[in-house]
Amino acid sequence: MTPFKGIALKLCAVLLFIVMSALIKATADHVPPGEAVFFRSLFAIPVILIWLAVRRDLSTGLKVKSPMAHFWRGVVGTTAMALMFAGLGMLPLPEVTALGYTAPLLVVVFAAMFLDEKVGVFRIGAVALGLVGVLIVLAPRLTTLSGPTVQTAEAVGAVLVLLGATCAALAQIYIRKLVQTEQTSAIVFYFSLTSTILSLLTMLIGFAMPGTPFAWVMPEGREAMLLVLAGLIGGLAQIFITSAYRFADASVIAPFDYASMLFAIVIGYVIFDEVPTRPMLLGAALVILAGLIIILRERHLGLQRGKARQAKPPQG
Numbered sequence: 001m002t003p004f005k006g007i008a009l010k011l012c013a014v015l016l017f018i019v020m021s022a023l024i025k026a027t028a029d030h031v032p033p034g035e036a037v038f039f040r041s042l043f044a045i046p047v048i049l050i051w052l053a054v055r056r057d058l059s060t061g062l063k064v065k066s067p068m069a070h071f072w073r074g075v076v077g078t079t080a081m082a083l084m085f086a087g088l089g090m091l092p093l094p095e096v097t098a099l100g101y102t103a104p105l106l107v108v109v110f111a112a113m114f115l116d117e118k119v120g121v122f123r124i125g126a127v128a129l130g131l132v133g134v135l136i137v138l139a140p141r142l143t144t145l146s147g148p149t150v151q152t153a154e155a156v157g158a159v160l161v162l163l164g165a166t167c168a169a170l171a172q173i174y175i176r177k178l179v180q181t182e183q184t185s186a187i188v189f190y191f192s193l194t195s196t197i198l199s200l201l202t203m204l205i206g207f208a209m210p211g212t213p214f215a216w217v218m219p220e221g222r223e224a225m226l227l228v229l230a231g232l233i234g235g236l237a238q239i240f241i242t243s244a245y246r247f248a249d250a251s252v253i254a255p256f257d258y259a260s261m262l263f264a265i266v267i268g269y270v271i272f273d274e275v276p277t278r279p280m281l282l283g284a285a286l287v288i289l290a291g292l293i294i295i296l297r298e299r300h301l302g303l304q305r306g307k308a309r310q311a312k313p314p315q316g
Contacts, residue, residue, distance in 0.1 A: 006248025009240045010256045016237035018263040021088060021096070022271055023230040027223045028089030033082045034202025035216045036227060040081065041195040043231025044238065048189050051239045061185035066178070070187070073174035074194025076167050081195060082202075083164030086213070090157025093268035094276045097260050098137050098284035099161040104257075104291050105130040106169035114173055126293040133286025136279050138162070184245075188238050251299035258288045 024036050052058045064070055087096050105127045111117040141151075141158040178187050206215035219227060244253050261284055268274035 003248040003252050006244045006246070006253050007256060009244035009247065010253040011259055013237045013240035013244060014257060014260045015263050016233050016240065018093075018097070018260050018267060020230045020233045020237060021084075021264075022093060022267050023226045023233070024085050025088040025093060025272070027219065027226050028085065030217060031219055031223055031227065032202070032206070032213050032216060033085040033089075034199050034206070034214055035219075036085045036230075037078060037082050037195055038199035038203075039227035040085075040231045040234050041078075041192045041199060043228050044192045044235030045189070045196065047232055047235030048185075048192060048238065052185055052189070057185060061183055062189055063183070064186050064190065065181045069174065069178055070182070070190040071194060073171055073178060073187070074191050075198065076174060077171040077191055078195040078198045080164045080167035080171055082199075083160045083167060087157045087161035087164060090153050091161065092274035092276070092280075093272060094261065094264040094274065094284075095137065095158070095280050096161050097264040098280055098287060099134065099158065100165050100168070101258070101284070101287040101291060102130070102134050102162060102165040103168040103172065104294065105134075105287070106166055107172045108294060110169055110173045111176070115176065123294055123297055126290045126297070129293070130287045130290030133283040133288075133290065134162070136283030136286065138283075140277070140279055184242055188242060192235070192238075251295060254295045255292055258291065261288065 020040070024040065027036065049058070052061045055061070084096065084100065087099075091099075108119055108123055108127050112119040138158055141155040175187060202214045203216045206212065209215065265276055268276075
């Protein structure tokens with residue numbers, strides 16, 4: 001293990017994901033979410049394939065044992081991505097990032113519901129603290145649902161991002177099951193492939209229902225370049241984050257996910273002239289604190305389980 005290399009790769013991945021989100025946001029006024037998902041997914045595929053070829057893992061890295069499990073993980077993950085992209089067009093980048101932190105909190109809840117994982121009072125309290133933070137971020141938006149059109153759109157955007165975070169948490173539950181039998185490279189590749197195909201369906205829906213948010217548009221030259229770049233960067237970010245776990249334990253690098261807030265604030269201010277509000281910063285701080293508490297608790301429980309296995313007498 002080389003933790004510093006793992007941390008560096010994780011930080012690079014987090015930065016690349018925020019840059020990717022900024023590129024999607026820059027096109028969101030004209031390009032619908034389904035079309036953005038298509039570009040993001042399609043142009044990530046060659047990056048992933050090149051990575052597998054360089055690792056000489058192309059022949060074995062794409063084999064699967066549970067095709068339908070990959071499909072359903074793709075459906076949920078694609079829905080999460082589309083909702084997040086829709087929210088990016090309505091909300092400041094730092095706010096979308098803050099609301100996205102809801103996903104790790106919900107993973108704890110869903111793991112208890114669907115994976116029968118035991119969740120103690122400690123982690124339940126952390127989840128409750130995080131949800132209070134989410135409410136603080138949401139409160140200014142939800143009080144403007146009956147206000148001017150712009151404010152109403154922002155409120156809808158907040159709800160969409162929260163729904164996206166919920167779907168992202170469900171996708172993590174699928175991944176927890178998949179990693180027991182499937183290779184990480186296959187999970188990454190088939191998600192990109194599934195989301196590419198599913199996003200194409202929105203184009204067909206758009207043809208049948210013109211004038212709806214599903215209807216695709218012909219992107220301008222600059223928009224097309226940004227969308228292709230978003231896909232390439234997204235694929236590179238996936239490789240970085242996958243590689244990070246080869247060099248450091250998950251408990252070591254997981255807290256660096258929250259560096260995305262700093263990156264989002266800087267990029268949002270410099271590129272989009274977005275100034276974070278006090279409620280957003282306060283709520284984000286509580287959500288981040290809750291996430292860190294859960295990570296530390298998971299690490300502590302992992303150490304306890306490791307000691308218990310070591311102390312267990314050999315069977316013979």
